[in-house]
Amino acid sequence: MGKPTGFLELGRKTPARRGAKERIEDYLEIYADPPEDAIRAQASRCMDCGVPFCNSGCPLGNIIPDWNDLVYRGKWREALDRLHRTNNFPEFTGRICPAPCESACVLGINDDPVTIEFIEKTIAERGFAEGWVVPQPPATRTGRRVAVVGSGPAGLAAAQQLNRAGHRVTLFEKKDRVGGLLRYGIPDFKLEKWTIDRRVELMIAEGVEIRTGVHVGRDVSGPELLREYDAVLLAGGAEAPRDLTVPGRDLAGVHYAMDFLEQQNRRVAGDGVPDAGAILATGKNVVVLGGGDTGSDCIGTSHRQGAKHVYNFELLEKPPEKRGEDVPWPVHPAPSQILRMSSSHEEGGSRDWAISTVGFSGTDGRVEKLHGVRLRFGPPDPATGRRDMQTVAGSEFTLDVDLVLLAMGFLGPVRDDMLKQFGVGISERGSVATRGYATTVPRVYAAGDMRRGQSLVVWAIAEGREAAAQIDRELSSDSR
Secondary structure (H helix, E strand, O other): OOOOOHHHHOOOOOOOEOOHHHHOOOOOOOEOOOOHHHHHHHHOOOOOOOOOHHHHHOOOOOOHHHHHHHHHOOOHHHHHHHHHOOOOOHHHHHHHOOOHHHHOOHHHHOOOOOOHHHHHHHHHHHHHHHOOOOOOOOOOOOOOEEEEEOOOHHHHHHHHHHHHOOOEEEEEEOOOOOOOHHHHOOOOOOOOOHHHHHHHHHHHHHOOEEEEOOOEOOOEOHHHHHHHOOEEEEOOOOOEEOOOOOOOOOOEOEEEHHHHHHHHHHHHOOOOOOHHHOOOOOOOEEEEEOOOHHHHHHHHHHHHHOOOEEEEEOOOOOOOOOOOOOOOOOOOOOOOOOOOOOHHHHOOOEEEOOEEEEEEEEEOOEEEEEEEEEEEEEEEOOOOOOEEEEEOOOOOEEEEOOEEEEOOOEEEOOOOHHHHHHOOOEOOOOOEOOEOOEOOOOOEEEOOHHHHOOOOHHHHHHHHHHHHHHHHHHHHOOOO
């Protein structure tokens, strides 16, 4: 324990955000880099608990007290090594993870938790700046070949682990660039894409073969991969969006959130987006339906595009500002269980809860109005815990809109030719069914959102690592 009285003497302090008026003029990350002494001071707040619940709060099992102590002592190289033991990409999780580890911090029981996420990011960036993060190719090769389909965080983590175990790994990505939702779902103001490119260059130097623009199931078939590779890992994510089946859904101007976000990420990357299919918020009244991270990303992007006004509607009622009895420490509260204010919400717009969208209307095939109604929730059912939704009489309203973005979550993987060709089983939840990480088809595995459904980046990395370990065991009879 670096400083036994640190948590008593110091309060939680996160890095400063650039001002809202300044940051909506660009797509750069919103946080300023804190000085080293500030991060070391925050690390000193870690109590080195006898039972560090932050370890179990983190799906990766990050050994958080260890690297907090090392940071406080100024041992940055050792902190990086300890961090990399459990996390392949701390530069990603240190930026975009919702930090379930902080929800489980023991200090958070009666005080503000340790700023674990920002310490993690600082360790990673210090490692890159000092030249400590270098390629780690395997000393020997096993002669086995593994195909990883999908280059999001699960696929990237699995590919790196399997390659370092000595297997020849080919990573297939249907889009033109690597990263999955890291690349085309998360805006640059949360994760600048040079961070992905930097890590991918290291993986290539380690021996991972990357094939972009290859859609498995179309450009190459499932049976072909099974003939050429000893194992195949499906890590394509949960890309099937939840739709809103109401009158007027087919009007122009009503779009899925991911279509909107991908276009803007391509613009920031310097790609051309055809005017005919462009989805832009500039000068428009925008409604974002959905209160999660994707909805927040749409809000921030709309502000940067110069929207006239941004409305954010959530179906569920407004959550409490503090933990309720149904989410005791160390449980990480879901978005519906505690009120969160993201940087995008700070930048403007309106938020409202307990609203059901019942339809859209417009003229000449373009949306002009949203029709909604307010909801009232009954008490939880003793058996199921579910709450009955009822329409509030006389609460119907109409709102002038020009652009509607559907950010209501995802239903699982797209049931495309790839899954059909492999013939894998599907679970009751609509994800790829597995035992461990093995699917119902021999030598075919699944990990990440494709296996567990829509989830967090830290869960995706954890699943990629665990799936790689299982594949390694079954190919090599053991795993390091």
